[in-house]
Amino acid sequence: MNNCKISVIITIYNMEQYLDKCIQSVINQTYKNLEIILVNDGSTDGSFDICLKYASIDKRIIVINNSNEGLVKVKISGIKQATGDYITFVDADDWLDSNAYELVVNMSDDEDMITYGLLEDYTFKNVEKYDQIDEGVYKENDIKNAVLPGIFADNYFFGFNILPNLVCKFIKRDILCNCINKVSTDVAIGEDLDFVVQSLNLTRSLRVIKICPYHYVQREKSMVRTSVSDKAVIGLYKDLMAIESDINEADWKKQVCTYMSFILQLKKMNLFINNSSFFYKLKNKKIVVYGAGNYGQAFVEAVSDELHAEVLAIVDSNWKNIEWNVGKIIAPEDIVNIEFDMVYIAVLNENVCNDIKNNLLGMGVDENKIMYYGIKDVDLGEVNKSLELIEQYALYNFM
Numbered sequence: 001m002n003n004c005k006i007s008v009i010i011t012i013y014n015m016e017q018y019l020d021k022c023i024q025s026v027i028n029q030t031y032k033n034l035e036i037i038l039v040n041d042g043s044t045d046g047s048f049d050i051c052l053k054y055a056s057i058d059k060r061i062i063v064i065n066n067s068n069e070g071l072v073k074v075k076i077s078g079i080k081q082a083t084g085d086y087i088t089f090v091d092a093d094d095w096l097d098s099n100a101y102e103l104v105v106n107m108s109d110d111e112d113m114i115t116y117g118l119l120e121d122y123t124f125k126n127v128e129k130y131d132q133i134d135e136g137v138y139k140e141n142d143i144k145n146a147v148l149p150g151i152f153a154d155n156y157f158f159g160f161n162i163l164p165n166l167v168c169k170f171i172k173r174d175i176l177c178n179c180i181n182k183v184s185t186d187v188a189i190g191e192d193l194d195f196v197v198q199s200l201n202l203t204r205s206l207r208v209i210k211i212c213p214y215h216y217v218q219r220e221k222s223m224v225r226t227s228v229s230d231k232a233v234i235g236l237y238k239d240l241m242a243i244e245s246d247i248n249e250a251d252w253k254k255q256v257c258t259y260m261s262f263i264l265q266l267k268k269m270n271l272f273i274n275n276s277s278f279f280y281k282l283k284n285k286k287i288v289v290y291g292a293g294n295y296g297q298a299f300v301e302a303v304s305d306e307l308h309a310e311v312l313a314i315v316d317s318n319w320k321n322i323e324w325n326v327g328k329i330i331a332p333e334d335i336v337n338i339e340f341d342m343v344y345i346a347v348l349n350e351n352v353c354n355d356i357k358n359n360l361l362g363m364g365v366d367e368n369k370i371m372y373y374g375i376k377d378v379d380l381g382e383v384n385k386s387l388e389l390i391e392q393y394a395l396y397n398f399m
Helices: 016-027 047-055 071-081 100-106 140-147 173-182 191-200 230-241 249-267 269-274 294-307 332-337 350-362 380-398
Strands: 006-012 034-041 061-066 086-091 113-115 118-121 126-129 136-139 169-172 205-208 214-217 286-290 310-315 342-345
Touching: 006 016, 006 071, 016 034, 016 047, 016 086, 034 047, 034 071, 047 061, 061 071, 071 086, 071 173, 071 191, 086 173, 136 140, 140 205, 169 173, 169 191, 173 191, 191 230, 230 249, 230 380, 249 269, 249 294, 249 380, 269 294, 269 380, 286 294, 286 332, 294 310, 310 332, 332 350, 342 350
Parallel strands: 006 034, 006 086, 034 061, 113 205, 118 214, 286 310, 286 342
Antiparallel strands: 086 169, 113 169, 118 126, 136 205
16 A cells, blocks of 8 residues: 555553553554554553653654543544554554554555454453455445445344454544544443444445454453443444434344444343343343353343342353352353253353353253343344433433
């Protein structure tokens, strides 16, 4: 792409433990025409000092020091500062292969947006994630008629045909600048998807590349565990519904509500459970929860508080490496030693849930005693009811 300039925005909040590795992986890229923008969002640890250290030794680095303004404003600060042909993002606890940007540049040809894969780094495994559409170039008509309307997978729950992460995107600077006023600053979860959807709606050409040079580190104490405000949830929903395109409104609303049911289960689980006929099946039951991740933790608390279910055990395939103050994590094979009414698979990926279900069936667990939330279980009326309640709470708290 003729030695185009790439603005790399690294967003930072209390990341001193990981920041050196992250910044070094960017400054040591084999592709050198970079502008590196470090946006410190009011860190209270040594992150800002680390930023200043690198700015003193690499003239490509610009440091912005915000006062804890939130995820969207941090990204907007970086976008406004950027002067590159393209903008890409890096999370401060992640890192990249040294040739990541060189690969992307060499495999592209001045498209408005370039999307590629990432490697989810867990302490015990790595998982490659790619866009679920064919590699190649998509023009404006394809984007408007197929790519954008189909960004959410419609055959399994919480699936994306285009990865929602900004960290594996190159986006033309003028496009992101035009998105600044389209993404609500209230949004505190799903902001990457918000920016990606808004950008796709303005994109005339899209390049899809099947490589994964970005290491997306999965930590136990992640942002997804933090609480978000009612305004943040409603802000995300309204942003996505405000897309001005030729997409069939009813189809788009169905896709967005399906995505929002994922957000609600992570961030507003108690309220969502109270408005879901699916979860009512667990009322007063003795259950085993399979999955000790972020969703599993939210689920255990909510199902106990709201439905008075008795959680007999928490199961996870990585049981040896997980510490959880709610109770002991046991191995999957130990399920057969427990007398329970239901096993709930607390994983928000339907393909993974189906694999776990098959494993449980192989152990002799009755199929009628296995539950997980899938695409067929999304009730648009119930999701809308939850969103309406959250909007009422947001308005009440604002008054």
